[in-house]
Amino acid sequence: MATEPKSTRQRLLRALSTDDRKLGVTLGPSTVWLAMLLLAPLTFMVTVSFLSVDESYNIVWEPTLSNYTSLFEGQGAFWQTSFFESLILSYQIAAVTTVLCLVLAFPLAYLLARRGGRTFKVVIFLVLLPFFTMYLVRAYSWLLMFGPSGVINDTLLTVGVIDQPLTLFNYGKLAIVVGLTHAYFPYMLLSLYASLDGIDFSLVEAARDLGASRTATLRDVILPLTLPGIISGSLFVFVPSLGAFITPRFLGQGKIQMIGQLIEKRINSLYAIDYGSAASMFIVISVVLAFALAFRYVSIEELGGV
Amino acid sequence: MATETAETGTESTTGLHAVLGHERQSALLGYALYGVAGLLLVFLWIPLLVMIFLSFAQNSSTLFPFRGFTLEHYVATLADAGLMGSLAYSVQIATISAVIATTLGVLASFALARYEFPYKELYRTFGILPMVIPGVVLGIALLIFFQTLLGLSTGFWTIVATHSVYGFPFVLLIVTARMYTFDTALEEAARDLGADPLTVFRDVTFPVLAPAIGAGFLFAWIRSFEDFIRAFFVSGIENPLTVSMFAMIKYGTAPKMNAISSLIVLVIAVVLAVAMNVGNVTQYVAGTEESADE
Numbered sequence: 001m002a003t004e005p006k007s008t009r010q011r012l013l014r015a016l017s018t019d020d021r022k023l024g025v026t027l028g029p030s031t032v033w034l035a036m037l038l039l040a041p042l043t044f045m046v047t048v049s050f051l052s053v054d055e056s057y058n059i060v061w062e063p064t065l066s067n068y069t070s071l072f073e074g075q076g077a078f079w080q081t082s083f084f085e086s087l088i089l090s091y092q093i094a095a096v097t098t099v100l101c102l103v104l105a106f107p108l109a110y111l112l113a114r115r116g117g118r119t120f121k122v123v124i125f126l127v128l129l130p131f132f133t134m135y136l137v138r139a140y141s142w143l144l145m146f147g148p149s150g151v152i153n154d155t156l157l158t159v160g161v162i163d164q165p166l167t168l169f170n171y172g173k174l175a176i177v178v179g180l181t182h183a184y185f186p187y188m189l190l191s192l193y194a195s196l197d198g199i200d201f202s203l204v205e206a207a208r209d210l211g212a213s214r215t216a217t218l219r220d221v222i223l224p225l226t227l228p229g230i231i232s233g234s235l236f237v238f239v240p241s242l243g244a245f246i247t248p249r250f251l252g253q254g255k256i257q258m259i260g261q262l263i264e265k266r267i268n269s270l271y272a273i274d275y276g277s278a279a280s281m282f283i284v285i286s287v288v289l290a291f292a293l294a295f296r297y298v299s300i301e302e303l304g305g306v
Numbered sequence: 307m308a309t310e311t312a313e314t315g316t317e318s319t320t321g322l323h324a325v326l327g328h329e330r331q332s333a334l335l336g337y338a339l340y341g342v343a344g345l346l347l348v349f350l351w352i353p354l355l356v357m358i359f360l361s362f363a364q365n366s367s368t369l370f371p372f373r374g375f376t377l378e379h380y381v382a383t384l385a386d387a388g389l390m391g392s393l394a395y396s397v398q399i400a401t402i403s404a405v406i407a408t409t410l411g412v413l414a415s416f417a418l419a420r421y422e423f424p425y426k427e428l429y430r431t432f433g434i435l436p437m438v439i440p441g442v443v444l445g446i447a448l449l450i451f452f453q454t455l456l457g458l459s460t461g462f463w464t465i466v467a468t469h470s471v472y473g474f475p476f477v478l479l480i481v482t483a484r485m486y487t488f489d490t491a492l493e494e495a496a497r498d499l500g501a502d503p504l505t506v507f508r509d510v511t512f513p514v515l516a517p518a519i520g521a522g523f524l525f526a527w528i529r530s531f532e533d534f535i536r537a538f539f540v541s542g543i544e545n546p547l548t549v550s551m552f553a554m555i556k557y558g559t560a561p562k563m564n565a566i567s568s569l570i571v572l573v574i575a576v577v578l579a580v581a582m583n584v585g586n587v588t589q590y591v592a593g594t595e596e597s598a599d600e
Contacts, residue, residue, distance in 0.1 A: 016504075026417040026420075027413070027423065029409070030411070033410055037467055040451060042447050044447070044450065104342075104346055107343060110339070123347070125579065126347055132574050133571050134531075134567070135532055136532065136534045136552065137567040141353035141354050141357040144353065144560075145356065236438065239440065240441075242440060243441065263446065276446055280442070280446060280447070283440055284439075291438075
């Protein structure tokens, strides 16, 4: 920067001379970028969900609700349609995954917050590495583990624990929940850790000294203080799990269809952007609701745990 | 939940407790805590270790019957021109989009941490949205935006645009966290001593922020490199690495998949180890300013 021509430097300095300009220079580029590549596409998607597409994939600019009604049309009542079943199934899987992540991550986050030094660094490395590893690779590694002749069943058969492959370890709901937990667990861990790390643990000692049981201390002292971490961790696990595609695709092997797969299929095989947009709205609305719910308990600054 | 406060440090031994029983209880809880943590690490690592093992084995899809070690899968992988082309393609995309995300993210962090402006919270919400919104939705929204609304053909630049938006929140979160703890008195001192704003930035602000910026860049880079679903929709006829890998599994050539996946795990392990030791990335990723070496 020191070798830049004087004029550029002066121009830059002038550009930064007032507060308004500082704000323009710092905030302007990202605002334009987000407006162009996030706000505009999402707005367009909402619009398309109320429009239809002709045979040559051109948009017909006439408002209609047909995409939404067609989501719930089919044989039988609306709760028997494949869309509704996928939606409910996705919510169930995402909820179970979130709870599992929370229960599993809490003890580890607690341990990390109480122990510093060498152990901390090694454990964090061991947790972060799978986190940084390709999502696709992690889903694939579970593809190897599950299945009628997958590593788990095959090993149990070879060792002689079982005579026939267990259906439990076939591809299906359990495999998907395990895969999603493996994928999003670190988000929960890091959010909880950020929260637990800020706790003044002398409060815990005080509670114990004053005769509170361990359970009472956990319930009345530790959990309330960790609430922001629990909320933001749950948000970061629940929302992506809800719209997951690769994990249910690999680990459901066609037997399970989550909403993300359903949307993908319609878009990729038919380019049914009207139907796909309308179906996506159910994910978008869920995201908005999840955020709104989270903001009732934590401020947005506290959400930035990851 | 049986695993809770095990190390309350110097607990006063009130006479009510049988001392031995109390300590044993604490010790048991401590072991349970370590046990759960250990099992978790096993859970996180087992599938990856199995995959790495299989990448060196003749039998490439399951452990038994074990037919011996080989490097042929690696040789075949590295000789696969299509796959290596995809790798190079993904590296280019990740690098360009991470540069964009980092530049925009660092600038925006200044605005968020230093200045007041209307709709700040709204801006912040939109800023972290790309990270949270499911990839299927973001991918499709951008696909129909590029293809149907703008009439663009999808390819290299649409993936770069998509990933630059996707990587932005990671930079924003990491850099703003650092900026909130920044002591602005340092900058004032430099200014009082006659430095102009650019000099202050170069000699004072930037060195303090550099590790966080580095961590943000690394995060954005990896998020772009590993992304499948967004790239899948906006890649057109091109094949980034993840899209090639996805196609490989679809047509059932697992041996190369094991090898390329293991190589990725290895490379990322090295990068992460270096970043943690040189840049001390941990504290930015973990969102804490506590020194990891304390």
